[in-house]
Amino acid sequence: MADHHSTANERRRHKHEGPQKHIVSFIFSLLLTVIAFAVVAAGDVNKDFIYILLVTMAVGQVIIQMGFWMHMKDRGHLYPIIGILAGVFVVFTMVIMALYWVWW
Amino acid sequence: MSAHSHIDGELPHEPERATLEGRNKVLGFWLFLGGETVLFGTLFSVYLSLRGQVLDGPPAYELFKLWTVALATFLLLTSSLTSVFAVQALHRNNVKSLINWLIVTVFLGLCFLGLEIYEFIEYVKEGHKFTTSAFSTSFYTLVGFHGAHVAFGIIWISMLIAQVKRKGLTVVTAPKVYVASMYWHFIDVVWVFIFTVVYLMGKVG
Numbered sequence: 001m002a003d004h005h006s007t008a009n010e011r012r013r014h015k016h017e018g019p020q021k022h023i024v025s026f027i028f029s030l031l032l033t034v035i036a037f038a039v040v041a042a043g044d045v046n047k048d049f050i051y052i053l054l055v056t057m058a059v060g061q062v063i064i065q066m067g068f069w070m071h072m073k074d075r076g077h078l079y080p081i082i083g084i085l086a087g088v089f090v091v092f093t094m095v096i097m098a099l100y101w102v103w104w
Numbered sequence: 105m106s107a108h109s110h111i112d113g114e115l116p117h118e119p120e121r122a123t124l125e126g127r128n129k130v131l132g133f134w135l136f137l138g139g140e141t142v143l144f145g146t147l148f149s150v151y152l153s154l155r156g157q158v159l160d161g162p163p164a165y166e167l168f169k170l171w172t173v174a175l176a177t178f179l180l181l182t183s184s185l186t187s188v189f190a191v192q193a194l195h196r197n198n199v200k201s202l203i204n205w206l207i208v209t210v211f212l213g214l215c216f217l218g219l220e221i222y223e224f225i226e227y228v229k230e231g232h233k234f235t236t237s238a239f240s241t242s243f244y245t246l247v248g249f250h251g252a253h254v255a256f257g258i259i260w261i262s263m264l265i266a267q268v269k270r271k272g273l274t275v276v277t278a279p280k281v282y283v284a285s286m287y288w289h290f291i292d293v294v295w296v297f298i299f300t301v302v303y304l305m306g307k308v309g
Contacts (some may be wrong), residue, residue, distance in 0.1 A: 103156075
């Protein structure tokens with residue numbers, strides 16, 4: 001009986017992970033932020049390279065926030081993913097319009 | 105109502121998903137966040153197309169100071185982590201720890217908001233007013249909209265703290281806390297793009 005109880009507890013603990021994983025995600029977010037700020041503060045680097053690097057760092061942060069902290073990576077998140085991707089599609093269209101069309 | 109059947113009994117394993125009402129709340133909130141993505145996307149695209157139009161006002165690379173932005177980023181990122189801890193406390197059914205982490209989250213949000221108000225006052229002193237140029241108007245609209253979302257989140261989470269204190273954790277209050285933490289993460293995601301696109305790219309020129 002006691003044995004059965006402890007395995008149930010273990011399963012429970014397995015499902016709701018401890019804080020360690022989130023602290024690792026937090027450190028990764030900080031790292032991405034520091035890299036982005038450091039490259040800009042350093043200056044004198046190729047502009048296109050900085051832009052691409054900054055966007056990459058931002059996308060990395062979004063994956064940490066939405067995937068891990070908002071549990072999007074977990075099972076049963078198909079509709080949330082469709083909803084957010086629909087929004088992202090509209091945003092991409094508008095940003096591309098703003099960047100390449102308005103001041104053509 | 106099925107939503108209230110658990111109130112006096114033991115809280116189920118994932119209380120935010122235990123009832124259909126709770127699951128619908130979470131799904132509905134995701135769809136709302138999809139709409140919010142579009143709202144901020146329009147503001148970003150307006151800013152991107154107008155950011156070069158500075159007229160007589162100071163340009164972005166002269167105006168922005170990296171240390172305030174870095175500090176604000178650190179505050180908001182940390183508050184995102186503390187709201188994760190709040191949801192973990194919710195899953196452990198630990199009301200006291202949940203309330204404490206929510207209070208820390210609200211406090212960090214208030215610090216962020218204070219820093220942003222200080223920053224805007226400094227900009228106005230340097231001649232960067234709302235009506236100075238197309239750049240300044242689109243800047244204040246975008247960043248101000250984000251600040252307004254932070255302010256709304258602070259009021260929302262404060263009221264949730266009061267409610268959880270009075271009613272405890274139930275299958276009715278748990279989805280509210282979960283959804284509020286989703287909102288707070290989303291606000292942080294928007295800020296990631298603001299400090300990247302507005303401040304850092306503005307500094308690069």
